[in-house]
Amino acid sequence: MKIEDNIDTFNSLVKRRGFIWGPSPEIYGGFAGFYTYGPAGSALKNKILSLFRKELSYFGFLEVECPTIMPEIVWEASGHLERFIDYITRCTECKLLYRADKILKELLPDVMIDGLSKEELNKLIKTKNLKCPNCESLLGEIEEYNLMLKTNVGDNNVAYLRPETATSTYLLFNRLDNYARKQYPIKVFQYGKAHRNEISPRQGVIRMRAFDQLELQLFIGKEQEMTLEEYFDVKSEKLPFLDWKTQIKNINKPNIISLEEAINSGVIQKPAFAYCLYISYFLTKRFGYKDELIRLRQHSPAERAHYADDAWDLEIETRQYGWIEICGIHDRTDYDLRRHQEFSKQNFEISMDTRSNKKEIPQILEIAFGIDRILYTLLESCFDVKEERINLKLKPFLAPYSVAVFPLIKNKKEIRDLAKEVQKKLLNNRIASFYDEAGSIGKRYRRQDELGTPFCITIDYESLEDQSVTIRYRDSMEQERIKIDKITDIISKKLISI
């Protein structure tokens, strides 16, 4: 069978090899926006997370884990309740759906629409006899479309599934202030599920209704944002910046400049924020994306979220979906803590510097990764077809299986026994190893290539005599002879070093 180097081959691989299945539950026809990771996908995801945790600990981040359901007041305070509920109206005839504020602004350019209540919007539609631009029929009653998933807890308490993990981290502020003994900036992250009731989810795991976020937060003083030590260690690092003023000129090629140059030219205002952009880029690079597939794109002021002062997306270029955001870096200012202080009636004004009595509410800088998008873009960017061979070029430490073990032939007892012994030895050292004796040796190599297994060990006749085996490398397909008692050492080293 001819293996073509195209996106269909990729999509079928992702399913066949157990990376991503869905929409789930498949046997009931599927539920749009919900997907499942099969064994290979779960393994890959766990390795992604384990790399994150390792690196974040290096950068001094603490991990927390909060509930995914929070009472209504939290979302009122965070601003999500207001911003995630859209008033919509649909045409009574052609059923086209409009966002109420947008259509009213279009039809009534002279009326001030912003800030009107649902009742006032309804009144306007009725008194002005507003009609659908598409078919000239009357527009219907205002309805609410809520991007947050609502639920009831206990007897009758309204609550929402969190649409982001960040907010739940902010609610820990006074606990963290204590725990970290005011060693600002306090660096925290949280990994977990978030839920959004997308109107029409598409693009597979790129836009799901239940998805995984890994969000880093820096609680930091306003002055400290300009003087952060960590910035000075990395300020000469070069990143691919695409600021919004450049985008206006229709230029989509990033400008590769250092953090310092970005600050000096005014593209970035705060050194601490520049440091956050650096962290996002550094972590992304650790997964092995090629340079040309990464860019940092700044939001225009109009595109920014309600809480953000400056916002950038770290994007990866994909074959199937174009540039995809895998990480959002936001300067959330003191917006969140100020709001939660107000709604919870706690005091978040603290003195951050013992030398003065000045009190302030800390600023928050946020680096928000979408884990599912990392998993997807990583699979896509590692997918490679050459000479009838599918090869998933994952970094060795990310591959679902680190190594596979084969007896060259299965009907020779001694070879088979030795192969099983080698397999056992690897497992005893907790190396993710897969044993396979079915089919020709070439077929077994191909199976592992599709899963991204970086190393294959083959036991042959020679092994019986000199206790050596062949190690075969996924990308080069080259083979080397190594001694059995060196296998675990060699593999372990290769898993760390690359």
Place this chain on the structure above:
RNA sequence: GCGCUCGUGGUAUAGUGGUAGAACUUAGGCUUCCCAAGCCUAAGACCCGGGUUCGAUUCCCGGCGGGCGCACCA
């Protein structure tokens, strides 16, 4: 959500108003071969519900799901 379009084994598909054919994959066996060889055998599918019909996977309606366009995407 609207419009168009599509939905057949694990994957990608052929085909039909009388329940489906091949490929790859998978499993068992032979072969023992270091890069998808070959041979034998086996398993496995018409998205769901309703209607028309003697009979529906096929036609019609509805639902669910996918793709594309519009809208939406803090």
